[in-house]
Amino acid sequence: xxxxxxxxxxxxxxxxxxxxxxxxxxxxxxxxxxxxxxxxxxxxxxxxxxxxxxxxxxxxxxxxxxxxxxxxxxxxxxxxxxxxxxxxxxxxxxxxxxxxxxxxxxxxxxxxxxxxxxxxxxxxxxxxxxxxxxxxxxxxxxxxxxxxxxxxxxxxxxxxxxxxxxxxxxxxxxxxxxxxxxxxxxx
Amino acid sequence: xxxxxxxxxxxxxxxxxxxxxxxxxxxxxxxxxxxxxxxxxxxxxxxxxxxxxxxxxxxxxxxxxxxxxxxxxxxxxxxxxxxxxxxxxxxxxxxxxxxxxxxxxxxxxxxxxxxxxxxxxxxxxxxxxxxxxxxxxxxxxxxxxxxxxxxxxxxxxxxxxxxxxxxxxxxxxxxxxxxxxxxxxxxxxxxxxxxxxxxxxxxxxxxxxxxxxxxxxxxxxxxxxxxxxxxxxxxxxxxxxxxxxxxxxxxxxxxxxxxxxxxxxxxxxxxxxxxxxxxxxxxxxxxxxxxxxxxxxxxxxxxxxxxxxxxxxxxxxxxxxxxxxxxxxxxxxxxxxxxxxxxxxxxxxxxxxxxxxxxxxxxxxxxxxxxxxxxxxxxxxxxxxxxxxxxxxxxxxxxxxxxxxxxxxxxxxxxxxxxxxxxxxxxxxxxxxxxxxxxxxxxxxxxxxxxxxxxxxxxxxxxxxxxxxxxxxxxxxxxxx
Numbered sequence: 001x002x003x004x005x006x007x008x009x010x011x012x013x014x015x016x017x018x019x020x021x022x023x024x025x026x027x028x029x030x031x032x033x034x035x036x037x038x039x040x041x042x043x044x045x046x047x048x049x050x051x052x053x054x055x056x057x058x059x060x061x062x063x064x065x066x067x068x069x070x071x072x073x074x075x076x077x078x079x080x081x082x083x084x085x086x087x088x089x090x091x092x093x094x095x096x097x098x099x100x101x102x103x104x105x106x107x108x109x110x111x112x113x114x115x116x117x118x119x120x121x122x123x124x125x126x127x128x129x130x131x132x133x134x135x136x137x138x139x140x141x142x143x144x145x146x147x148x149x150x151x152x153x154x155x156x157x158x159x160x161x162x163x164x165x166x167x168x169x170x171x172x173x174x175x176x177x178x179x180x181x182x183x184x185x186x187x
Numbered sequence: 188x189x190x191x192x193x194x195x196x197x198x199x200x201x202x203x204x205x206x207x208x209x210x211x212x213x214x215x216x217x218x219x220x221x222x223x224x225x226x227x228x229x230x231x232x233x234x235x236x237x238x239x240x241x242x243x244x245x246x247x248x249x250x251x252x253x254x255x256x257x258x259x260x261x262x263x264x265x266x267x268x269x270x271x272x273x274x275x276x277x278x279x280x281x282x283x284x285x286x287x288x289x290x291x292x293x294x295x296x297x298x299x300x301x302x303x304x305x306x307x308x309x310x311x312x313x314x315x316x317x318x319x320x321x322x323x324x325x326x327x328x329x330x331x332x333x334x335x336x337x338x339x340x341x342x343x344x345x346x347x348x349x350x351x352x353x354x355x356x357x358x359x360x361x362x363x364x365x366x367x368x369x370x371x372x373x374x375x376x377x378x379x380x381x382x383x384x385x386x387x388x389x390x391x392x393x394x395x396x397x398x399x400x401x402x403x404x405x406x407x408x409x410x411x412x413x414x415x416x417x418x419x420x421x422x423x424x425x426x427x428x429x430x431x432x433x434x435x436x437x438x439x440x441x442x443x444x445x446x447x448x449x450x451x452x453x454x455x456x457x458x459x460x461x462x463x464x465x466x467x468x469x470x471x472x473x474x475x476x477x478x479x480x481x482x483x484x485x486x487x488x489x490x491x492x493x494x495x496x497x498x499x500x501x502x503x504x505x506x507x508x509x510x511x512x513x514x515x516x517x518x519x520x521x522x523x524x525x526x527x528x529x530x531x532x533x534x535x536x537x538x539x540x541x542x543x544x545x546x547x548x549x550x551x552x553x554x555x556x557x558x559x560x561x562x563x564x565x566x567x568x569x570x571x572x573x574x575x576x577x578x579x580x581x582x583x584x585x586x587x588x589x590x591x592x593x594x595x596x597x598x599x600x601x602x603x604x605x606x607x608x609x610x611x612x613x614x615x616x617x618x619x620x621x622x623x624x625x626x627x628x629x630x631x632x633x634x635x636x637x638x639x640x641x642x643x644x645x646x647x648x649x650x651x652x653x654x655x656x657x658x659x660x661x662x663x664x665x666x667x668x
Contacts, residue, residue, distance in 0.1 A: 022202035023199060026202075030195070055194050095621075
């Protein structure tokens with residue numbers, strides 16, 4: 001599969017191709033690496049744990065990729081579902097598991113200082129945006145999270161929020177304006 | 188550019204290896220197994236429907252026919268100063284809300300109590316004899332058909348406890364999937380179990396008739412919440428007032444055949460949901476599930492993100508009305524202590540069958556203990572220090588952190604663990620943690636003090652909502668051979 005095909009393939013298509021084309025999983029990894037690292041950093045506030053949990057999540061996702069069923073939902077939600085389970089496991093057992101990595105025989109993860117610093121930057125930036133998001137009124141916060149973070153359509157959002165698409169657009173627009181103002185104040 | 192290029196390369200190599208064995212082996216066998224399971228289930232459901240047996244609870248479910256059975260006690264002997272603590276006499280109250288079970292019989296209810304460790308806990312179950320309990324059915328209690336009342340110190344209801352705030356309120360919510368209709372936890376009889384054959388995803392496989400499984404939402408929203416809007420078994424939405432000053436709610440629905448409560452475009456119920464989102468969720472905010480909105484006294488309405496959306500990971504209806512407990516946080520200087528390290532090398536280690544603690548053991552396993560097996564060969568290390576402040580409840584705790592040396596053989600970033608018990612000023616505090624021998628070199632660690640500053644779960648883990656900034660107590664380092 002040519003590189004350009006990876007870029008135009010959907011997340012689900014990349015997972016479906018993984019069994020025949022290992023690099024497709026690499027492309028899937030590229031799409032979600034930063035998001036997962038930021039998610040785990042936000043939860044643990046530690047770059048090394050975030051990297052560890054990200055590695056285990058991708059390993060578990062690779063193992064489970066044959067069972068992924070796009071008709072049940074998006075690959076992104078599926079991946080974050082695995083991530084949340086890994087996080088819960090880590091909290092419950094007070095350690096990061098490496099079962100999936102061992103089963104797959106993955107090379108040990110070596111973390112350089114530079115990599116840890118980049119993860120810290122990634123996570124703390126994400127964290128500040130999320131914290132600022134928390135300051136917005138609830139209706140705007142929900143609309144931004146659903147539209148900007150989750151990339152859901154206005155029509156779909158309007159249905160789930162029981163309002164018109166124009167109201168959702170208004171909430172997103174006002175929320176983003178408010179977020180920009182807060183970011184400028186913070187800088 | 189990738190943040191972890193070596194991880195990416197390893198995954199792609201692993202994908203190549205996996206792909207090489209997949210076509211003939213890994214896919215075909217589970218596919219046949221799942222197909223036959225589905226077929227058997229479908230036949231069973233069809234037969235039950237044809238015979239009018241879909242509601243298997245009918246025989247046992249008529250209110251008042253139950254005899255009282257043995258009480259359900261806590262799994263671990265309760266202590267007033269450890270974990271949840273014990274129920275404070277006089278605080279235990281059965282809430283007046285009653286919710287019908289989809290198959291009839293005894294109603295569902297909630298009991299609320301305060302504990303000696305500053306928590307408010309909710310107990311979920313069927314209601315009879317003026318209390319909550321589990322029914323001897325669904326494989327639990329040997330199907331004795333009796334009503335088993337819950338002990339006041341039974342704290343196994345998932346997400347059932349939360350720190351009590353400065354006004355005596357608590358904010359907790361839970362969405363439990365595939366709970367047995369008996370009221371009991373899945374471990375006590377049938378329920379659902381995780382299917383780990385295909386990896387690490389919690390794909391759930393019911394082990395009892397689907398008609399005996401329930402999807403349950405419950406919680407305490409505080410005095411400002413006036414109602415919740417929720418799904419009903421028919422697929423419509425309904426709005427139900429909360430109960431009492433606790434702002435309590437409880438919704439009991441039949442099993443969702445696709446495992447998750449997501450209204451589809453036409454708002455028919457049940458609809459599909461991502462595999463990864465199945466399972467129990469909860470916390471101080473209202474999680475995605477059966478509850479779609481919360482209405483507050485001032486008129487504002489909080490909409491809960493639908494399950495399966497990424498927003499549902501980050502966005503929950505936040506607690507409203509939390510009042511922080513007035514307390515002054517100690518400074519790092521007031522907390523500072525010298526940290527001691529003791530290595531406990533042994534060929535094998537044992538842990539109590541019930542309760543916490545681990546230690547070296549020889550050929551003989553002490554009574555009440557079990558030998559720990561599996562995992563990488565590890566060194567047990569005891570970290571200890573003398574506490575300079577008192578911890579009197581669950582509103583603060585000490586946190587131990589270990590960071591492993593970086594090497595080619597060490598894939599674990601670190602371990603972490605909190606204290607979860609009361610501590611006196613001057614008391615020696617210790618924690619034992621395993622360090623794998625595949626992480627040779629200098630292990631660095633720290634001890635911190637973490638206060639609660641907002642609505643939180645009863646689980647003391649930094650990073651979860653409500654946990655304050657960790658205040659340093661001391662740091663340490665030791666070598667793993």
